[in-house]
Structures are given as structure tokens and as C-alpha cells.
Amino acid sequence: MILDERIRVTLADVAAEAGVSKMTASRALRGSGDVSNTNTKKVRQAARKIGYVGNHLASSLSGQRSDLIGVAIPSLANIVFADVLAGIAEAIEGSGLQPVFGVTDYDLGKEYEIIRNMLSWKPAGLIVTGLDQSDDAKRLLANANIPVVQIMDLDGTPVDVCVGFSQRAAGEEMAEALLDMGRKRIAYIGCGVDMDVRAKKRLEGFTERLSRAGLKLAATRIGDGPSGITAGRELTSEVLSEHPDLDCIYYSNDDLAAGGAFHCIAAGLAVPGAITLAGFNGLDILESLPVEIVTSRTPRREIGRTAAKLIVEANNDADKHQSQILKYTPVIEFGD
Amino acid sequence: MILDERIRVTLADVAAEAGVSKMTASRALRGSGDVSNTNTKKVRQAARKIGYVGNHLASSLSGQRSDLIGVAIPSLANIVFADVLAGIAEAIEGSGLQPVFGVTDYDLGKEYEIIRNMLSWKPAGLIVTGLDQSDDAKRLLANANIPVVQIMDLDGTPVDVCVGFSQRAAGEEMAEALLDMGRKRIAYIGCGVDMDVRAKKRLEGFTERLSRAGLKLAATRIGDGPSGITAGRELTSEVLSEHPDLDCIYYSNDDLAAGGAFHCIAAGLAVPGAITLAGFNGLDILESLPVEIVTSRTPRREIGRTAAKLIVEANNDADKHQSQILKYTPVIEFGD
DNA sequence: ACTGGTATCGATACCGGTATCGGTACCATA
DNA sequence: TATGGTACCGATACCGGTATCGATACCAGT
Numbered sequence: 001m002i003l004d005e006r007i008r009v010t011l012a013d014v015a016a017e018a019g020v021s022k023m024t025a026s027r028a029l030r031g032s033g034d035v036s037n038t039n040t041k042k043v044r045q046a047a048r049k050i051g052y053v054g055n056h057l058a059s060s061l062s063g064q065r066s067d068l069i070g071v072a073i074p075s076l077a078n079i080v081f082a083d084v085l086a087g088i089a090e091a092i093e094g095s096g097l098q099p100v101f102g103v104t105d106y107d108l109g110k111e112y113e114i115i116r117n118m119l120s121w122k123p124a125g126l127i128v129t130g131l132d133q134s135d136d137a138k139r140l141l142a143n144a145n146i147p148v149v150q151i152m153d154l155d156g157t158p159v160d161v162c163v164g165f166s167q168r169a170a171g172e173e174m175a176e177a178l179l180d181m182g183r184k185r186i187a188y189i190g191c192g193v194d195m196d197v198r199a200k201k202r203l204e205g206f207t208e209r210l211s212r213a214g215l216k217l218a219a220t221r222i223g224d225g226p227s228g229i230t231a232g233r234e235l236t237s238e239v240l241s242e243h244p245d246l247d248c249i250y251y252s253n254d255d256l257a258a259g260g261a262f263h264c265i266a267a268g269l270a271v272p273g274a275i276t277l278a279g280f281n282g283l284d285i286l287e288s289l290p291v292e293i294v295t296s297r298t299p300r301r302e303i304g305r306t307a308a309k310l311i312v313e314a315n316n317d318a319d320k321h322q323s324q325i326l327k328y329t330p331v332i333e334f335g336d
Numbered sequence: 337m338i339l340d341e342r343i344r345v346t347l348a349d350v351a352a353e354a355g356v357s358k359m360t361a362s363r364a365l366r367g368s369g370d371v372s373n374t375n376t377k378k379v380r381q382a383a384r385k386i387g388y389v390g391n392h393l394a395s396s397l398s399g400q401r402s403d404l405i406g407v408a409i410p411s412l413a414n415i416v417f418a419d420v421l422a423g424i425a426e427a428i429e430g431s432g433l434q435p436v437f438g439v440t441d442y443d444l445g446k447e448y449e450i451i452r453n454m455l456s457w458k459p460a461g462l463i464v465t466g467l468d469q470s471d472d473a474k475r476l477l478a479n480a481n482i483p484v485v486q487i488m489d490l491d492g493t494p495v496d497v498c499v500g501f502s503q504r505a506a507g508e509e510m511a512e513a514l515l516d517m518g519r520k521r522i523a524y525i526g527c528g529v530d531m532d533v534r535a536k537k538r539l540e541g542f543t544e545r546l547s548r549a550g551l552k553l554a555a556t557r558i559g560d561g562p563s564g565i566t567a568g569r570e571l572t573s574e575v576l577s578e579h580p581d582l583d584c585i586y587y588s589n590d591d592l593a594a595g596g597a598f599h600c601i602a603a604g605l606a607v608p609g610a611i612t613l614a615g616f617n618g619l620d621i622l623e624s625l626p627v628e629i630v631t632s633r634t635p636r637r638e639i640g641r642t643a644a645k646l647i648v649e650a651n652n653d654a655d656k657h658q659s660q661i662l663k664y665t666p667v668i669e670f671g672d
Numbered sequence: 673a674c675t676g677g678t679a680t681c682g683a684t685a686c687c688g689g690t691a692t693c694g695g696t697a698c699c700a701t702a
Numbered sequence: 703t704a705t706g707g708t709a710c711c712g713a714t715a716c717c718g719g720t721a722t723c724g725a726t727a728c729c730a731g732t
Contacts, residue, residue, distance in 0.1 A: 008400075008718090010717095010718060010719085011718065011719065012718080012719095020681080020682085021681065021682045021683080022682085022718090022719080022720090023681075023682055023683085023720080023721095024680085024681060024682070026719070026720065027681090027720090030720090032720095034679075034680060034681080035680075035681085036679080036680060036681090039680085039681085053452060053455055053456050053476075054456045054718095054719090055397075055456055055458065055717090055718055055719065056453075056456045056457045056458075056719095057393055057396045057397040057402060057457065057458055057717085057718075057719085058397055058687090058717070058718035058719035058720085059718080059719050059720070060393045060687095060719090061391075061393040061394055061397050061687050061688065061689085061717090061718080061719075061720095062686080062687050062718080062719050062720045062721080063687085063719085063720070063721095064344075064687065064688095066393060068436070075422075076418050076419075076421050076422035076425060077422060079415065079418065082412050082415065082418035082421075083412075085412050085418075085421075085437075086411075086412035086413060086439070089412060089437075089438075089439040096453075098436050098437075098438060098453060098454070099436065099437060100404070100434050100435065100436045101421075101425075101434075101435060101437065102425075102434060103422070103425040116389060117392075117432075117434060118434070119389060120389050120390045120391055120392045121392045121393065122391065122393055140389075228620055229620055229621055229623065229624040230620065230623055230624055232624075233624050258621075258624070259624055262624040262625065262626055265626050266626060284564055284565055284566065285565055285594075285621060287565065287566055288565040288566055288568075288569050288594070288595055288598045289598065290598055290601050290602060344688090346687095346688060346689085347688065347689060348688080348689095356711080356712085357711065357712045357713080358688090358689080358690090358712085359690080359691095359711075359712055359713085360710085360711060360712070362689070362690065363690090363711090366690090368690095370709075370710060370711080371710070371711085372709080372710065372711090375710085375711085390688095390689090391687090391688055391689065392689095393687085393688075393689085394687070394688035394689035394690085394717090395688080395689050395690070396689090396717095397687090397688080397689075397690095397717050397718065397719085398688080398689050398690045398691080398716080398717050399689085399690070399691090399717085400717070
């Protein structure tokens with residue numbers, strides 16, 4: 001494509017075409033009062049005629065604030081965050097806002113850079129994952145003077161708004177549910193790459209609840225590779241060969257648990273007859289699985305939607321914005 | 337959060353602090369020559385000291401081009417596009433570019449608005465899904481004067497660069513593979529919501545190849561609801577009860593196919609002994625499934641990565657950019 | 673005719689950077 | 703000493719919008 005010197009159509013061109021001043025053209029196109037109907041019509045026609053598109057850079061610079069929403073998520077390999085993005089996209093539909101995203105790879109340094117970079121766009125708001133940013137990043141967020149929504153976690157001190165659920169409590173509740181089912185010899189399987197702060201918090205809650213019942217994990221296995229169905233299948237196979245007497249495995253997420261289920265099916269192990277498998281997230285895949293897996297359904301799409309909605313509302317009426325904590329609760333599902 | 341009147345730190349402040357002019361400060365921070373080492377150091381220190389962050393709006397407005405990459409995808413419910421985003425995120429890592437995304441919901445009108453909106457950010461490049469935009473949208477893209485990459489499809493006329501594979505050919509090749517396996521009574525299952533242009537193209541290629549072999553689809557079933565594992569299971573159940581003699585089902589994607597597999601497992605149908613199931617995309621889930629499903633593995637992550645890389649490169653050296661077609665080929669996998 | 677109010681409009685000054693270009697200082701060379 | 707080159711620096715003019723505020727026109731009321 002040859003980058004020819006195309007003339008740029010600016011507001012001044014529209015104004016000239018319509019025979020009014022830049023200012024009147026600006027007002028007419030934004031519908032911000034004080035323009036006669038005649039001129040409004042003339043300007044609109046002129047804009048359409050010469051194909052005026054507008055320049056967000058200029059208007060945002062002038063207004064000191066853009067219509068961008070910054071979103072920092074740790075990964076896109078994890079469906080959970082794709083769902084969060086989907087929720088965000090849904091909530092901002094028609095608001096004129098647009099999401100910019102950055103992937104942190106669970107790295108606090110990258111997260112800091114992403115936040116810093118996003119702030120220099122003077123966004124209408126920021127959505128970041130979790131409560132555990134670096135101190136530098138937290139300082140940036142606190143001083144940013146825009147709505148900041150931290151999502152997916154509640155265990156900590158939010159900077160501004162917080163939309164999520166307690167990862168600790170989710171772990172505890174799952175432990176409780178499994179104990180209620182009479183499980184005693186319980187193993188934990190996670191993945192190093194996926195072993196983020198939140199999975200750790202769940203595990204803490206889980207083991208704490210177990211110890212209150214006088215139990216400890218019968219085995220713990222953290223894979224090196226990335227989380228996924230295949231990894232779950234292999235790790236389960238390994239753990240079960242070392243500990244054939246397990247009656248339950250708690251996985252850090254549903255992908256791993258589904259992999260575990262496939263191993264059990266192949267190995268002829270009845271689930272949940274011989275062994276109970278428990279995951280986390282409530283992915284669609286579990287519903288159709290030929291075996292029953294326990295899981296905590298996380299309202300991730302709702303969280304994304306709510307977070308974005310808060311920013312949209314603050315954008316429409318800045319006074320309405322206030323720091324708050326919106327608490328969701330994952331629901332335990334038994335797969336039947 | 338109280339929006340207090342915080343003073344904004346600008347380049348002028350940095351310059352004052354360092355005792356130089358705005359211009360020298362600007363040059364020093366960007367490392368764009370003609371600044372003495374002493375001053376460079378002074379400016380850097382001053383910037384750090386007063387916590388200068390920079391303003392992308394101002395620099396982009398001045399430079400007529402921003403460091404944003406616009407991405408238009410049809411949906412985030414479909415993992416495929418999350419993978420594309422992941423590839424994009426991967427490719428722009430460290431380039432200073434940031435992705436803005438918009439979800440079109442397979443709606444040409446929304447797509448046009450998204451493209452228009454993105455263009456008004458003067459992005460460094462645009463990545464849009466498919467070749468079938470509205471004429472208005474195509475005109476915008478053609479006149480945008482920036483690299484435009486259309487992804488995931490090849491069947492049509494690209495605006496600028498095109499990175500993808502032929503959906504028609506993918507359909508044909510799957511038909512060929514199934515014919516080679518001796519399948520004769522073949523049904524197609526898709527979903528209305530997911531019945532986008534590309535799925536249609538695959539189906540066209542598929543049926544055309546069948547008819548070259550003197551065959552037609554034994555049944556076609558398009559569900560009303562959204563695509564997914566659950567839908568696949570139900571649709572398969574319905575189709576098989578009406579046509580118990582089928583020896584093969586081709587699904588518009590792997591989610592549906594996996595659902596079909598679960599139905600067959602539950603119904604005691606041997607796969608691929610009694611019936612062959614074929615999907616599309618090559619999702620991770622299939623690998624661990626206790627049955628073998630045929631699928632075309634699409635290089636969606638690579639496509640995202642390549643598309644973004646082209647824009648990153650054009651951004652570094654505009655002259656290097658040229659219209660081209662980068663062709664990928666989905667590989668058929670037999671699930672074993 | 674004079675006053676006050678309302679509706680409409682436009683000149684001007686920004687927003688916070690960067691490109692440009694014309695200095696200035698200093699050194700080597702003739 | 704005059705001259706030319708190099709390294710460095712900063713005043714100025716933008717980029718393309720919008721906020722602000724003063725100007726103008728016109729009408730009703732007295």
C-alpha cells in the first residue's frame with residue numbers, strides 16, 4: 001500500500017463547507033446546545049459530504065480525558081479472562097468507550113508498565129486484575145484521579161472500587177463441600193504457570209478448612225508446564241499412581257479437573273463413585289462431561305460487565321462515582 | 337474516591353526542574369539525539385523525581401499517529417478469537433504498541449462503527465476479522481493510510497494485507513478426508529448464531545466436494561441458540577434420532593463436535609467405529625477426549641501474531657510495508 | 673426609543689507534546 | 703585572526719479539537 005499524501009479532513013474543513021466557524025461546527029456535531037437548527041443541519045450535511053471522521057486524539061487532549069478504558073489481565077490463555085473481556089465489551093456497548101487491554105503474564109513488573117502506559121492515555125477508567133499490584137503500581141492507580149476497578153479478588157485492600165469474590169473463602173467453601181461429602185484423603189493439583197496469587201489464596205483457604213476438620217492434604221502436585229486439559233490428565237495419572245487410595249482431588253481450575261476426568265474415564269475409575277474431582281470456575285465443558293465434577297462457578301462475565309458498567313456510569317456522571325466493594329459469591333455445583 | 341484537583345505533571349515541569357527548555361527535555365526523554373549527556377541525565381533525574389508520566393494524547397496528536405492497534409473481532413465467546421488476541425498481545429510485547437479491541441457480534445453495522453471509531457484514534461494499524469466488511473467500511477479501510485490486516489479468511493479481495501486461510505478450501509479438504517475414510521451418509525450441524533460468513537464458506541466448500549463425489553448431505557441441522565458443547569450434544573441427539581443411519585457428522589466447530597462426542601459416549605455409540613465426528617479449529621479439549629474426533633487445526637494464534645507483527649514492523653519502518661497475502665493452511669488431525 | 677433578556681455565533685486561548693529552524697558556543701584549520 | 707564545521711539548545715508554530723467569554727441580533731416590555 002502506497003502511503004500517498006492524502007489530505008486530512010478536519011473540523012475546519014467541515015466548518016468551511018458549512019459556512020460557519022469551527023466552533024459552531026464542533027457544537028453542532030456534538031449536539032451541545034447553542035446552535036440553530038439550520039446550522040446544525042448544514043454542518044451535519046457538510047460533515048457527511050466531505051467524509052469527516054473526527055479525531056479522538058485532539059478532542060481527548062483538549063478535554064484532558066479520553067474515551068478509552070484500560071484493562072490489565074494476566075493472561076488470555078485462560079478462558080476466564082476472555083470471559084471478563086466479553087463482559088466488559090458487553091457493558092460498554094453503545095457508551096462510546098473503547099477498551100485497551102494489556103496482558104501482564106502474571107508479572108508485576110509488566111503490570112506496572114502496562115498501567116503506566118495506559119494512564120498516559122488519560123483513560124476514562126482502569127480495570128485491573130486482582131488486588132496485589134506492586135506498590136509503585138498502586139501509587140499510580142491511587143493518584144490517577146480516575147475510576148479504578150480491581151476485579152476477581154476481595155482479599156486485600158482495594159485502591160478504589162473492587163468487584164470480585166474472596167478467593168480464600170472460595171477455597172474454604174469447596175473444602176467444606178467436599179468434607180460434607182465425606183471425603184477424607186484429598187490431594188491438590190495445580191500448575192506452576194497458573195499458580196498465581198489467587199490460586200494460592202484458594203489453596204490457603206482450602207487447607208485451612210481441612211485443618212479445622214483435623215485433616216491435611218494427602219498429596220500436593222504442582223506441574224511445571226502451563227495449565228490445561230492435557231496437563232491435568234498427566235498430573236492426575238502421576239498422583240494417582242503414587243497415591244492410589246485418594247478419594248478426592250482438588251484442582252486449581254476446571255481445565256485440569258477435566259483432564260483428570262479423562263484420565264479416570266480411561267483408567268476405569270468411577271467418578272464420583274471411586275473418587276471425587278473438584279475444580280474451579282464452572283466452565284461450560286464440565287456440564288457435558290460424561291462424569292460429574294464439583295466446581296465453583298465464578299461469575300467472571302458478570303464481574304467484567306459490572307466493572308465496566310461502573311466506569312461507564314462514572315463517565316456519564318463523575319459525582320456518582322464512589323469507592324465501594326461489590327461482592328460476588330461463586331456457587332458450588334455438583335455437576336449433576 | 338474524591339477527585340481532588342491534583343496538579344498535572346507535564347513536560348514543562350520536567351524542563352523547569354532540570355533547568356532546560358521543554359524541547360531539550362522532550363529530546364532527552366525520547367533519546368532522539370542532539371542533547372548533551374549532562375542534560376540527558378539531568379532531565380531523566382528530574383522526570384523521575386517529580387513523577388512525570390507523559391501524555392500519549394499530546395504526542396500522538398502532534399505526530400498525527402498513535403501507538404494504538406485497533407482490533408475488530410466478531411465475538412469473545414468463541415475461544416478462537418481469544419487466541420487471536422493472545423497472539424496479538426504476544427507479538428506487540430515490548431513494541432510500545434497497545435491493542436484496542438471492539439466486538440462486532442457478527443454485525444456489519446457494528447463493525448463499521450467500530451472501525452470508524454478506531455480510525456479516529458489514528459492507530460498505527462488495524463486488524464479486522466474476515467474479508468467481508470460492508471462497502472462503507474472497506475472504503476474507510478482503504479483510505480485510512482495505515483496498515484490494515486484482514487485475518488482468518490482468504491476467499492475474497494483484501495484491502496491491504498491478508499493473513500489467514502481459505503475457509504472454502506478447509507471445508508473441501510475435510511470433505512475429502514472424510515470421503516477417504518469411506519464415509520457416505522454425512523450430516524452437517526451448525527449454529528445460527530455462529531453461522532457467520534466463514535462457517536458458510538466452509539460448508540460451501542464441503543458440500544461442493546461431496547457433490548464432486550456424487551454425494552449430498554444426508555441431513556443439515558442449524559441450531560437457533562448459541563454454539564457450544566451443550567448445544568452440540570442436543571443437536572446431535574436430535575439429528576441421530578431422525579437419521580440413525582448416519583456414518584458421519586461434520587460440525588461447524590469443535591465445541592459442537594465435542595458435545596456430539598459426549599452424546600455418542602452416553603448413547604453407547606462407538607466413535608469413530610460406528611460414526612465419525614468432524615469439527616473445526618483443533619481445540620485443546622479434543623486431544624484429551626476419550627474418543628477420536630477429526631478436526632482442522634487452525635493456526636489462529638499464529639495468525640494473530642503474524643498480523644500484529646506486520647503492523648509492528650510497518651510502525652518501525654513504514655517503507656517496508658507492502659500489501660501481501662500470507663496464506664496458512666489448517667492441518668487435518670484425526671484425534672489419535 | 674430604550675432596556676433587558678434570549679438565542680446564536682465566533683475569536684481566542686488553551687490542552688501537552690514535537691518538528692523545524694535559526695541561533696550560540698566552541699574548536700580546528702587556514 | 704578570520705572562517706567553517708560541529709554540537710547543542712530553545713523560540714515558535716503547529717497538531718485538531720473544545721472551553722470561555724464577549725459580541726451581535728432580535729424581540730418583548732415599558
